Structure formats: C-alpha cells, structure tokens
Amino acid sequence: MQSIANTLAVHILRRYAGKVLPAGRGASTAIGRRLERARDYIEANLKETLSLDSIAEAAALSPYHFSRTFKAATGLSPHRYVTLRRVELAKMLLVSTRLPLVEVARHVGIPNQSHFTTQFRKLAGCTPKAFRGQG
Numbered sequence: 390m391q392s393i394a395n396t397l398a399v400h401i402l403r404r405y406a407g408k409v410l411p412a413g414r415g416a417s418t419a420i421g422r423r424l425e426r427a428r429d430y431i432e433a434n435l436k437e438t439l440s441l442d443s444i445a446e447a448a449a450l451s452p453y454h455f456s457r458t459f460k461a462a463t464g465l466s467p468h469r470y471v472t473l474r475r476v477e478l479a480k481m482l483l484v485s486t487r488l489p490l491v492e493v494a495r496h497v498g499i500p501n502q503s504h505f506t507t508q509f510r511k512l513a514g515c516t517p518k519a520f521r522g523q524g
Contacts, residue, residue: 420462426447427455435497441455441468444471472508475498478497479494483517483521490506
C-alpha cells in the first residue's frame with residue numbers, strides 16, 4: 390500500500406509540478422508567475438530551512454493566500470511539495486555520490502538523519518541505505 394502511495398506522489402509531482410496554472414488572462418496569469426517564483430525559490434533553497442512565510446514572500450502573497458493557491462494549483466501543500474523535492478534530490482545524490490547518509494540529509498535540508506530516513510521511507514518505500522543498494 391505504501392509503494393502505491395509513493396508511486397502516486399511521484400507521478401503527481403512529475404506530471405503537475407511544472408504546470409503551476411494554465412495560461413489565462415489577468416489575475417490567473419499573475420498568480421501563475423508568482424507560483425513559478427515560489428517554485429524557483431524552493432529549488433534554489435532546498436538546503437536551507439524553508440518556512441511558509443519565506444516562500445510566500447518570494448511569491449509576493451500572504452502565507453494564507455499562497456498556501457491555498459499553491460495547493461489548488463499543484464494538488465500538494467507547500468510543505469509536502471518541499472518534502473517531495475528534498476527526497477527526489479536525495480535519491481539523485483544517493484545514486485550519483487558516495488556521501489554518507491548524514492551528509493545527504495544535510496545536503497537536502499534535513500539536519501536530522503533519523504527524520505531524513507523516516508521521510509525518505511514514507512515517500513520512497515525503502516530506507517536511503519536500501520535505495521542506494523538498489524542503484
């Protein structure tokens with residue numbers, strides 16, 4: 390069951406992460422650009438502590454409005470999106486480097502290896518060590 394949830398989460402992220410909002414007129418286009426700025430901010434700062442306030446500020450929206458708009462556009466809460474992006478980055482690092490797991494965790498913005506392993510297992514269906522062994 391967990392692997393189905395993981396597969397679905399990865400599918401949603403890959404399919405819809407690049408499609409913030411359909412191109413439209415007026416306000417929807419402006420919101421789309423703001424959400425694109427937020428996604429760019431997230432990507433550029435994955436290693437850092439990301440708060441809803443800081444991401445919303447990058448989008449020039451209030452945290453409440455940003456959160457609702459982001460979820461409506463992507464199907465994911467901002468926190469869930471950040472977590473998914475961190476796990477995807479961790480997967481790339483686990484396959485392409487021999488960094489210790491604690492360093493991979495720090496590199497993706499999760500300072501606690503235990504929390505990293507828990508989040509990774511939830512989304513990938515296996516531990517980071519097992520994932521690296523599969524590659």
